[in-house]
Amino acid sequence: MTDPPPFDDWQDPxxxxxxxxxxQQGDQWAFNELYAKYNNQMNIxxxxxxxxxxxxxxxxxxxxxxxxxxLSTLRDATCFKSWLYRIATNIALNHRQRVGxxxxxxxxxxxxxxxxxxxxxxxDRISETEILRQALARVNPxxxxxxxxxxxxxxxxxxxxxxxxxxxNNVSKYVSRGKEDLRQVYxxxxxxxxxxxxxxxx
Numbered sequence: 001m002t003d004p005p006p007f008d009d010w011q012d013p014x015x016x017x018x019x020x021x022x023x024q025q026g027d028q029w030a031f032n033e034l035y036a037k038y039n040n041q042m043n044i045x046x047x048x049x050x051x052x053x054x055x056x057x058x059x060x061x062x063x064x065x066x067x068x069x070x071l072s073t074l075r076d077a078t079c080f081k082s083w084l085y086r087i088a089t090n091i092a093l094n095h096r097q098r099v100g101x102x103x104x105x106x107x108x109x110x111x112x113x114x115x116x117x118x119x120x121x122x123x124d125r126i127s128e129t130e131i132l133r134q135a136l137a138r139v140n141p142x143x144x145x146x147x148x149x150x151x152x153x154x155x156x157x158x159x160x161x162x163x164x165x166x167x168x169n170n171v172s173k174y175v176s177r178g179k180e181d182l183r184q185v186y187x188x189x190x191x192x193x194x195x196x197x198x199x200x201x202x
Contacts, residue, residue, distance in 0.1 A: 051137025
């Protein structure tokens with residue numbers, strides 16, 4: 001990697017705000033530094049959003065390409081992270097619309113239940129099994145970003161509200177309903193898997 005050109009307005013070459021401002025002026029080195037900082041984080045987030053490693057990788061590249069092309073529209077350099085998350089979220093939701101994937105759970109039938117002990121702690125198991133990963137990718141798209149940011153990324157509800165530009169009360173509601181959605185979809189997938197295993201061989 002070549003050394004970055006001089007820039008007199010900042011001291012620390014790894015300061016994020018300075019990197020963003022520099023990238024907005026067309027400095028690819030600065031943007032590469034931002035890419036290196038957030039690539040893995042965005043990749044994990046997008047993979048959880050769509051439930052597929054390869055697609056998550058592709059959407060991560062699409063996210064950073066969109067960010068590079070749209071940097072001039074970012075008015076506040078201190079908001080780069082939240083702005084990047086919004087781009088990633090929109091790209092993931094657009095992808096699911098393109099491929100015609102629809103959540104199995106209905107908003108109208110949702111009911112708040114105290115069944116948190118039915119299958120144990122979902123938060124601790126999300127990354128452990130493929131079936132939970134598939135279930136997470138099928139959570140209603142209205143709830144999925146908040147659920148993933150809260151459970152997987154371990155952000156506070158206030159941080160999520162700031163990232164996604166929504167009311168913090170809505171974050172709490174979406175996380176709660178997202179967990180219930182996750183339980184319902186998980187059981188559908190689990191029951192389908194168990195049924196398939198019980199079928200006699202041909």
